[in-house]
Amino acid sequence: MLLNCTIKKSPEISNTQALMDRVIDHLQELGVGCETIRVVDHDVRFGVSSDEGDGDEWPRILERVLGADILVIGTPIWFGVRSSVCQMVIERLDGTYNTTNDVGQYPLYNKVGGVVVTGNEDGAHDAASNTLFNLSHLGCTIPPNADTYWLGDAGPGPSYIEAGGENHEYTKKTTSWMAHNLVHFARMLAEHPIPPEGNTVPGWDPAHHVG
Amino acid sequence: MLLNCTIKKSPEISNTQALMDRVIDHLQELGVGCETIRVVDHDVRFGVSSDEGDGDEWPRILERVLGADILVIGTPIWFGVRSSVCQMVIERLDGTYNTTNDVGQYPLYNKVGGVVVTGNEDGAHDAASNTLFNLSHLGCTIPPNADTYWLGDAGPGPSYIEAGGENHEYTKKTTSWMAHNLVHFARMLAEHPIPPEGNTVPGWDPAHHVG
Amino acid sequence: MLLNCTIKKSPEISNTQALMDRVIDHLQELGVGCETIRVVDHDVRFGVSSDEGDGDEWPRILERVLGADILVIGTPIWFGVRSSVCQMVIERLDGTYNTTNDVGQYPLYNKVGGVVVTGNEDGAHDAASNTLFNLSHLGCTIPPNADTYWLGDAGPGPSYIEAGGENHEYTKKTTSWMAHNLVHFARMLAEHPIPPEGNTVPGWDPAHHVG
Amino acid sequence: MLLNCTIKKSPEISNTQALMDRVIDHLQELGVGCETIRVVDHDVRFGVSSDEGDGDEWPRILERVLGADILVIGTPIWFGVRSSVCQMVIERLDGTYNTTNDVGQYPLYNKVGGVVVTGNEDGAHDAASNTLFNLSHLGCTIPPNADTYWLGDAGPGPSYIEAGGENHEYTKKTTSWMAHNLVHFARMLAEHPIPPEGNTVPGWDPAHHVG
Numbered sequence: 001m002l003l004n005c006t007i008k009k010s011p012e013i014s015n016t017q018a019l020m021d022r023v024i025d026h027l028q029e030l031g032v033g034c035e036t037i038r039v040v041d042h043d044v045r046f047g048v049s050s051d052e053g054d055g056d057e058w059p060r061i062l063e064r065v066l067g068a069d070i071l072v073i074g075t076p077i078w079f080g081v082r083s084s085v086c087q088m089v090i091e092r093l094d095g096t097y098n099t100t101n102d103v104g105q106y107p108l109y110n111k112v113g114g115v116v117v118t119g120n121e122d123g124a125h126d127a128a129s130n131t132l133f134n135l136s137h138l139g140c141t142i143p144p145n146a147d148t149y150w151l152g153d154a155g156p157g158p159s160y161i162e163a164g165g166e167n168h169e170y171t172k173k174t175t176s177w178m179a180h181n182l183v184h185f186a187r188m189l190a191e192h193p194i195p196p197e198g199n200t201v202p203g204w205d206p207a208h209h210v211g
Numbered sequence: 212m213l214l215n216c217t218i219k220k221s222p223e224i225s226n227t228q229a230l231m232d233r234v235i236d237h238l239q240e241l242g243v244g245c246e247t248i249r250v251v252d253h254d255v256r257f258g259v260s261s262d263e264g265d266g267d268e269w270p271r272i273l274e275r276v277l278g279a280d281i282l283v284i285g286t287p288i289w290f291g292v293r294s295s296v297c298q299m300v301i302e303r304l305d306g307t308y309n310t311t312n313d314v315g316q317y318p319l320y321n322k323v324g325g326v327v328v329t330g331n332e333d334g335a336h337d338a339a340s341n342t343l344f345n346l347s348h349l350g351c352t353i354p355p356n357a358d359t360y361w362l363g364d365a366g367p368g369p370s371y372i373e374a375g376g377e378n379h380e381y382t383k384k385t386t387s388w389m390a391h392n393l394v395h396f397a398r399m400l401a402e403h404p405i406p407p408e409g410n411t412v413p414g415w416d417p418a419h420h421v422g
Numbered sequence: 423m424l425l426n427c428t429i430k431k432s433p434e435i436s437n438t439q440a441l442m443d444r445v446i447d448h449l450q451e452l453g454v455g456c457e458t459i460r461v462v463d464h465d466v467r468f469g470v471s472s473d474e475g476d477g478d479e480w481p482r483i484l485e486r487v488l489g490a491d492i493l494v495i496g497t498p499i500w501f502g503v504r505s506s507v508c509q510m511v512i513e514r515l516d517g518t519y520n521t522t523n524d525v526g527q528y529p530l531y532n533k534v535g536g537v538v539v540t541g542n543e544d545g546a547h548d549a550a551s552n553t554l555f556n557l558s559h560l561g562c563t564i565p566p567n568a569d570t571y572w573l574g575d576a577g578p579g580p581s582y583i584e585a586g587g588e589n590h591e592y593t594k595k596t597t598s599w600m601a602h603n604l605v606h607f608a609r610m611l612a613e614h615p616i617p618p619e620g621n622t623v624p625g626w627d628p629a630h631h632v633g
Numbered sequence: 634m635l636l637n638c639t640i641k642k643s644p645e646i647s648n649t650q651a652l653m654d655r656v657i658d659h660l661q662e663l664g665v666g667c668e669t670i671r672v673v674d675h676d677v678r679f680g681v682s683s684d685e686g687d688g689d690e691w692p693r694i695l696e697r698v699l700g701a702d703i704l705v706i707g708t709p710i711w712f713g714v715r716s717s718v719c720q721m722v723i724e725r726l727d728g729t730y731n732t733t734n735d736v737g738q739y740p741l742y743n744k745v746g747g748v749v750v751t752g753n754e755d756g757a758h759d760a761a762s763n764t765l766f767n768l769s770h771l772g773c774t775i776p777p778n779a780d781t782y783w784l785g786d787a788g789p790g791p792s793y794i795e796a797g798g799e800n801h802e803y804t805k806k807t808t809s810w811m812a813h814n815l816v817h818f819a820r821m822l823a824e825h826p827i828p829p830e831g832n833t834v835p836g837w838d839p840a841h842h843v844g
Contacts, residue, residue, distance in 0.1 A: 007257040079341075081341055087293075122757045139566045142563070147558075151784075154783050170788025170789065199603055290547070320777055336501070344758065348780075353774070362576040390831070409813025470640070500727065501770070502767070503715075
């Protein structure tokens with residue numbers, strides 16, 4: 001499950017999607033089915049609940065997220081910070097704190113998180129670290145080298161596609177590492193889920209679980 | 212000019228507005244006229260131009276920003292990061308880089324920037340530093356102590372209003388300092404604008420300037 | 423293996439150590455042997471290699487890190503950012519990129535990373551996200567909820583010990599979650615190491631590996 | 634007054650110094666006397682007071698800082714974050730909060746702050762925004778475009794000097810803008826100091842000032 005958090009609606013070209021497609025290439029080679037949602041193409045509302053009502057399309061996206069084993073968030077950088085759409089997605093995931101999985105952990109437990117960042121210059125570490133940290137708080141496991149990014153040098157300049165970023169050696173390496181480790185961990189956690197010991201939500205009562 | 216970047220639409224209560232109102236109290240005592248816009252109440256589109264068309268209400272907000280001497284951005288914190296609405300506002304200000312003031316500087320030159328942050332716990336330094344840095348890149352001057360924030364202690368908890376934040380000594384002090392310094396600098400820059408020497412946009416040509 | 427990155431030398435009281443001791447309580451209950459090093463008590467040099475020579479005591483610390491299954495970094499916050507000593511430790515870990523484990527991955531692969539943060543107010547998300555992200559780049563796995571922190575409210579104020587932080591419900595919960603998940607993952611990775619597929623260092627040659 | 638916060642001692646080459654030297658070129662052309670201190674060459678101790686005793690060389694550096702009108706901090710980036718030496722310098726400036734200038738403001742009031750950042754890839758926005766924000770908290774004024782940085786593209790690669798960064802158009806432009814605006818503001822504040830109204834330290838008493 002990949003969420004593209006570009007701020008540009010289809011059919012405009014998304015550089016972030018172009019790099020996410022390289023991740024998908026690897027995931028598919030490894031036998032993983034992939035689905036991408038370009039969030040800005042949907043009517044997702046600002047908020048911190050899982051359903052803001054009145055036509056809010058987040059619940060349909062959230063359903064796909066909860067059904068997946070791997071969650072990859074792709075974001076461009078604007079002014080050194082992850083995109084407004086990415087921040088909105090993270091804010092909406094706040095709603096998951098109010099429910100649990102079948103054993104009383106946060107619903108994103110046993111999912112694996114990764115991040116894809118593109119910008120024409122600076123900000124990948126900040127965008128990636130915040131996003132992976134947020135995902136780990138929500139319950140995701142972060143494997144080693146769970147990020148990939150492409151950036152140009154200082155100042156304005158061509159973006160990933162125009163700059164031929166798909167041939168950038170460092171980004172190619174990290175893209176492959178990320179995909180492999182996401183899959184290694186998804187398979188490990190499918191076979192050996194995190195035991196619900198010491199990490200369940202206080203007050204959670206299996207008898208009343210309706211989740 | 213104050214932009215409240217809460218993610219909650221009116222008439223829901225905004226804690227950020229409550230702290231912004233304390234800043235306004237001081238500004239008004241100092242003889243400064245204030246206007247607040249709650250961005251999420253307007254149909255502002257994602258994008259990086261100054262007009263995304265099709266009913267986009269950013270141009271009207273931008274016009275107010277460009278007419279002001281002081282720009283204060285108020286933002287809540289979600290997941291340790293400034294709000295999606297705040298990030299959207301900063302992204303939209305990117306469009307100002309394409310124009311100049313009458314002497315060839317970025318349009319926000321000679322304006323003074325400040326920031327108001329509220330959260331129930333952590334993240335004020337990150338939200339404030341990113342936002343003030345972005346404003347300084349756009350042309351604003353950042354006076355000493357140009358931020359004020361209120362936060363509760365670690366973890367979930369009551370927000371500014373419920374916690375009686377208006378009586379918090381540290382926040383009261385920084386609110387007053389911020390307001391005074393914004394006004395000191397706005398008056399100083401009104402009398403002594405930044406000379407257009409060494410800081411004009413390359414290629415800017417006064418003969419063809421159309422504003 | 424826990425590294426306390428306070429900037430205060432022994433015997434001065436370290437609030438960060440006090441919270442780290444709560445993590446240790448849980449780890450020991452779970453049958454994990456613990457060792458803490460207070461970095462500032464040792465003569466660790468600035469640099470990015472694994473041995474800066476001339477009495478540098480980092481090599482001895484690094485040896486302990488490499489021998490451990492779990493790496494927890496504890497840091498105070500100063501000016502909203504992790505401590506200089508913490509940053510120095512991360513810089514020194516850069517040297518590990520030049521070596522691999524027996525199967526060609528970075529040496530910190532199959533280790534589990536966590537972070538403990540204390541401050542009298544703001545900055546825990548930034549300190550924790552940067553530090554966990556750096557650890558994940560170096561090869562560590564970051565389990566869900568791999569951080570714990572304590573903070574007071576906005577502005578100067580009492581620190582963890584004086585404020586009775588050991589009774590703070592949120593921090594107690596996250597401390598327990600963190601300890602349990604570090605142990606769950608350390609045991610999982612001991613039994614099922616990350617396969618060296620798609621994540622080994624380019625150019626690595628098992629025939630010439632010298633550790 | 635420029636503080637180079639490289640982690641490499643003399644006579645090792647400092648890329649940060651190379652970009653700082655371009656700032657100095659501009660400042661000298663504008664008639665400003667410049668002094669640079671490479672902090673790591675001095676025996677500066679970890680701490681948050683202005684004198685940690687026992688041969689601590691920070692007091693001598695602080696004296697130079699307090700005597701200057703402009704304070705520029707230069708820092709490399711390691712792991713996406715400003716250097717440990719830069720963080721140590723900011724921590725030491727904490728000590729200035731305990732004193733005031735002659736009119737009861739923090740001692741860095743009426744000084745102008747700027748930042749120079751170099752890295753072989755990412756992290757300039759984070760390093761610059763944190764550092765300028767800290768300086769503004771300490772009392773410095775931050776002019777528009779008060780930062781300059783050079784970065785290569787994603788991943789390891791040549792640094793500023795080797796990459797010919799001195800010919801990088803964007804960095805050249807921002808270096809010139811920064812220098813001009815630092816000087817504009819230093820001159821403006823020399824003629825029109827910030828009035829000590831609404832921004833003096835609570836409890837400050839001019840009769841007992843020994844500052």
